[in-house]
Amino acid sequence: MIARNPSLTEQVMAHLRERIAGGEFEGGRIPSEAKLASVLGVSRTTVRDALSRLEHDGSIYRKQGAGTFVNEPGLQIRSRLEEIWSYEQVLRDHGYTPSVRVLGVLEEAADAAIASDLGIAPADPVIAMEKLFLEDDDPVVLTMNRIPAAYLHDDFAESASEPLYEFVEAHCDRHLAYYLSEIVPVALDDHQAALLDEPAGTPAICFEEIGFDQSNAPIVRASSIFRDDLLRFRLIRRKTGA
Amino acid sequence: MIARNPSLTEQVMAHLRERIAGGEFEGGRIPSEAKLASVLGVSRTTVRDALSRLEHDGSIYRKQGAGTFVNEPGLQIRSRLEEIWSYEQVLRDHGYTPSVRVLGVLEEAADAAIASDLGIAPADPVIAMEKLFLEDDDPVVLTMNRIPAAYLHDDFAESASEPLYEFVEAHCDRHLAYYLSEIVPVALDDHQAALLDEPAGTPAICFEEIGFDQSNAPIVRASSIFRDDLLRFRLIRRKTGA
DNA sequence: AAGTGGTCTAGACCACTAT
DNA sequence: TAGTGGTCTAGACCACTTC
Numbered sequence: 001m002i003a004r005n006p007s008l009t010e011q012v013m014a015h016l017r018e019r020i021a022g023g024e025f026e027g028g029r030i031p032s033e034a035k036l037a038s039v040l041g042v043s044r045t046t047v048r049d050a051l052s053r054l055e056h057d058g059s060i061y062r063k064q065g066a067g068t069f070v071n072e073p074g075l076q077i078r079s080r081l082e083e084i085w086s087y088e089q090v091l092r093d094h095g096y097t098p099s100v101r102v103l104g105v106l107e108e109a110a111d112a113a114i115a116s117d118l119g120i121a122p123a124d125p126v127i128a129m130e131k132l133f134l135e136d137d138d139p140v141v142l143t144m145n146r147i148p149a150a151y152l153h154d155d156f157a158e159s160a161s162e163p164l165y166e167f168v169e170a171h172c173d174r175h176l177a178y179y180l181s182e183i184v185p186v187a188l189d190d191h192q193a194a195l196l197d198e199p200a201g202t203p204a205i206c207f208e209e210i211g212f213d214q215s216n217a218p219i220v221r222a223s224s225i226f227r228d229d230l231l232r233f234r235l236i237r238r239k240t241g242a
Numbered sequence: 243m244i245a246r247n248p249s250l251t252e253q254v255m256a257h258l259r260e261r262i263a264g265g266e267f268e269g270g271r272i273p274s275e276a277k278l279a280s281v282l283g284v285s286r287t288t289v290r291d292a293l294s295r296l297e298h299d300g301s302i303y304r305k306q307g308a309g310t311f312v313n314e315p316g317l318q319i320r321s322r323l324e325e326i327w328s329y330e331q332v333l334r335d336h337g338y339t340p341s342v343r344v345l346g347v348l349e350e351a352a353d354a355a356i357a358s359d360l361g362i363a364p365a366d367p368v369i370a371m372e373k374l375f376l377e378d379d380d381p382v383v384l385t386m387n388r389i390p391a392a393y394l395h396d397d398f399a400e401s402a403s404e405p406l407y408e409f410v411e412a413h414c415d416r417h418l419a420y421y422l423s424e425i426v427p428v429a430l431d432d433h434q435a436a437l438l439d440e441p442a443g444t445p446a447i448c449f450e451e452i453g454f455d456q457s458n459a460p461i462v463r464a465s466s467i468f469r470d471d472l473l474r475f476r477l478i479r480r481k482t483g484a
Numbered sequence: 485a486a487g488t489g490g491t492c493t494a495g496a497c498c499a500c501t502a503t
Numbered sequence: 504t505a506g507t508g509g510t511c512t513a514g515a516c517c518a519c520t521t522c
Contacts, residue, residue: 233425306520308519
């Protein structure tokens with residue numbers, strides 16, 4: 001019934017996702033792990049692995065002694081905060097068909113805070129790229145990325161519209177391994193307000209992030225500001241321990 | 243009341259956390275799973291379980307074929323967004339010794355939005371409880387909880403300082419199973435500003451949440467506002483697939 | 485080629501929830 | 504008490520990284 005290469009666990013996940021989407025589970029109750037294992041012809045360990053991953057991504061939850069259950073449809077989270085990698089993808093996950101507008105690419109001197117975050121000397125040159133992500137004509141996300149100029153060795157200006165990790169891959173000799181992000185409240189300044197088409201002073205969520213390569217060296221400092229009315233982050237918090 | 247018997251997996255986690263905190267791992271490299279299993283005298287499955295949980299909470303990361311590594315100290319996240327359950331606990335995780343001040347408990351008529359969120363009729367009575375969490379004399383979190391009055395059957399006013407889930411457990415015939423939360427940017431109004439000791443209009447992060455019981459019935463509507471300078475949420479985003 | 489994490493099996497017993 | 508998820512064992516082979 002089940003063959004290789006997408007791992008067995010992934011196939012079990014896909015199978016369960018389909019049945020969940022099809023509303024097959026009476027009362028939201030998913031069959032027991034033992035039952036699933038015997039029906040699908042895999043070990044209980046594999047089933048447990050699949051269920052753990054579905055639980056982790058918010059599709060289901062488990063209650064010891066009671067069973068495994070589907071999360072209510074209204075609770076399905078479209079993009080898990082920890083897994084965001086490309087804002088274009090986030091917008092697609094929300095049902096948008098995003099476009100990207102590169103607002104500017106220029107070289108500037110790093111101020112003290114940026115230099116410190118990027119591990120370079122103050123006033124060292126950085127490339128600043130400002131981009132706007134839109135749904136139709138509505139601006140949704142405004143990002144500013146700053147990369148030390150020393151890391152860039154190509155003619156890169158034409159690639160600015162690529163997702164950042166592809167850009168870094170292509171034009172630096174390294175690749176982005178992870179981001180450290182802070183969720184910061186801001187009030188839109190005149191510049192941001194004009195670009196996001198909202199009044200100046202509007203409160204907004206900003207992700208302040210530093211992107212690192214595999215050696216934990218900072219590569220990029222990014223700020224992203226969101227139109228709260230068009231893109232709002234949600235999460236489910238479920239009591240685990242105790 | 244609670245007899246804790248730490249599982250093997252939890253003991254392995256604790257052991258590794260200690261060695262990580264002690265900086266024992268040369269170059270951040272953690273011994274292989276097989277090595278840990280034989281040294282600790284447990285199966286590799288148990289070691290893998292412990293490592294998976296440490297990876298999930300951001301303490302370590304794994305690279306297939308290469309090894310398992312400690313996350314940089316600066317990347318340690320003190321409280322994972324999805325696991326917040328009590329703001330007192332969040333503050334303790336940040337090294338604070340929090341106190342709680344109950345600002346008011348009163349009955350009011352639900353407005354349309356609140357009634358809709360709680361599944362009751364507009365103007366139905368709700369109990370509104372406003373609380374402030376402080377570190378020393380600094381206000382850090384301001385929360386407003388609203389529970390339909392019909393759900394409360396006891397004399398409850400004196401218990402308002404308890405964590406909300408304990409309060410619900412004790413005074414309603416149900417208990418909180420999960421929250422659905424939205425991260426919302428706000429500007430502090432005069433009331434909030436005075437309580438949080440910041441200028442009115444300061445941008446802040448607000449969690450707008452609805453708490454549900456096991457039957458997916460809404461029990462409580464909560465708003466929590468944070469002092470950005472005292473409590474900032476961070477997260478690590480690491481590329482997983484592809 | 486050697487060593488690592490990733491996947492998978494087939495069992496066993498325990499802790500908890502429901503009825 | 505029956506059934507569920509939680510923990511744990513002792514193996515096996517595969518995919519990938521590093522040298």
